[in-house]
Amino acid sequence: MSKTTSRRNLLAILTITLLTPPTASQKNTKRGIAYLGDTHSADNNLLLSTNTPLSWYYNWSPNPASQQIPSESLAFAPLIHGLDEASSSSVSSAINSLPSSSTHLLSFNEPDGTTSSGGSSISPSDAARSYIDHIVPYRTSSRKWSISHPSTTGSPNGLDWLRQFNASCYDIDGENGCPTDFIAAHWYGNFDGLAAWLGTLDEFYNKNQSRETPLKIWVTELALPQQDAEATVSMMNQSLPFLDGLDYVEKYAWFGAFRTGDANEWTGDAVALFDNGGGLTELGALYMGGEASGYKEGQKGEGASAGAVLRVNGALLACMAVFLVMCM
Numbered sequence: 001m002s003k004t005t006s007r008r009n010l011l012a013i014l015t016i017t018l019l020t021p022p023t024a025s026q027k028n029t030k031r032g033i034a035y036l037g038d039t040h041s042a043d044n045n046l047l048l049s050t051n052t053p054l055s056w057y058y059n060w061s062p063n064p065a066s067q068q069i070p071s072e073s074l075a076f077a078p079l080i081h082g083l084d085e086a087s088s089s090s091v092s093s094a095i096n097s098l099p100s101s102s103t104h105l106l107s108f109n110e111p112d113g114t115t116s117s118g119g120s121s122i123s124p125s126d127a128a129r130s131y132i133d134h135i136v137p138y139r140t141s142s143r144k145w146s147i148s149h150p151s152t153t154g155s156p157n158g159l160d161w162l163r164q165f166n167a168s169c170y171d172i173d174g175e176n177g178c179p180t181d182f183i184a185a186h187w188y189g190n191f192d193g194l195a196a197w198l199g200t201l202d203e204f205y206n207k208n209q210s211r212e213t214p215l216k217i218w219v220t221e222l223a224l225p226q227q228d229a230e231a232t233v234s235m236m237n238q239s240l241p242f243l244d245g246l247d248y249v250e251k252y253a254w255f256g257a258f259r260t261g262d263a264n265e266w267t268g269d270a271v272a273l274f275d276n277g278g279g280l281t282e283l284g285a286l287y288m289g290g291e292a293s294g295y296k297e298g299q300k301g302e303g304a305s306a307g308a309v310l311r312v313n314g315a316l317l318a319c320m321a322v323f324l325v326m327c328m
């Protein structure tokens with residue numbers, strides 16, 4: 001290898017190193033956050049700190065919250081909320097230009113729910129048409145996205161909607177219906193209800209079907225609404241080991257990663273991971289892995305998280321520069 005070639009190779013390596021963002025969090029945990037957009041950087045720094053058990057997040061949109069959650073820290077799962085987003089070319093170009101750590105695409109949010117409660121209120125037949133026309137093609141695009149069926153509310157209405165959706169899918173495409181790679185589920189209620197709802201979905205999609213590989217479930221909204229802190233902590237404490245141990249659950253996200261004052265009236269304050277001063281609630285400390293992972297109630301985040309990433313890059317750059325000088 002000539003000196004010029006090796007120098008050129010080194011320059012190429014250096015360029016690639018600088019242009020490629022650090023790889024996404026190496027953590028392979030199921031735990032993530034449904035991110036409403038808490039803009040207190042200290043809160044986000046705490047969520048992204050070294051021992052975080054979090055590996056992923058989503059925010060009900062195709063656009064990541066890159067300002068608050070750098071793409072190297074947590075993998076982002078885009079979501080197509082409703083029919084307008086599904087057919088929008090700006091949405092598809094946003095999704096296809098996400099970093100490669102984004103691999104899973106969520107579809108229609110609570111189509112069986114009303115728009116006033118955050119749902120997308122879509123009839124099963126309209127959803128099936130749009131899903132086949134606009135969501136299914138993401139699977140075979142060059143990015144080969146893993147796509148999910150719509151995430152309904154965790155209720156008999158939700159199951160009923162999914163049955164009608166499936167029937168409409170087969171009316172449109174008698175051979176394939178609406179193919180899916182994973183299932184997205186929401187649950188607001190107690191632990192027994194969570195276990196029952198996931199069991200129902202597993203039965204509907206897996207046990208009652210002749211599928212070679214069972215579909216995995218992502219629980220993308222999860223909370224015990226309208227209860228006090230003690231009951232909420234106890235429900236989470238029972239749910240985390242259950243979800244971590246359940247083979248057919250691949251990811252889950254508690255609702256929500258925000259301060260008490262930002263909780264909505266319907267869920268009540270006790271679902272919040274942070275208090276109004278930015279300290280972890282007892283619930284927040286539990287979600288972060290508790291004292292065993294170095295998180296405790298009242299703990300606050302600090303510093304600017306982007307700084308940590310830059311420092312790592314800086315160190316790498318210095319190291320590469322020394323190597324380059326030595327070789328030239």
Ligand SMILES: *[C@@H]1O[C@H](CO)[C@@H](O)[C@H](O)[C@H]1NC(C)=O
Binds near residue numbers: 201203204
């Ligand atoms: C699964 O199949 C059984 C037997 O046909 C049926 O009774 C049950 O309702 C099905 N489960 C779901 C969730 O559709």
Ligand SMILES: *[C@@H]1O[C@H](CO)[C@@H](O)[C@H](O)[C@H]1NC(C)=O
Binds near residue numbers: 205209
């Ligand atoms: C969807 O409908 C098809 C065709 O009727 C049926 O074979 C399949 O079991 C249904 N799938 C689910 C998940 O109910």
Ligand SMILES: *[C@@H]1O[C@H](CO)[C@@H](O)[C@H](O)[C@H]1NC(C)=O
Binds near residue numbers: 233234286
């Ligand atoms: C969670 O449950 C375990 C037992 O399963 C118990 O030892 C622990 O104290 C509980 N933690 C909280 C915060 O409730």
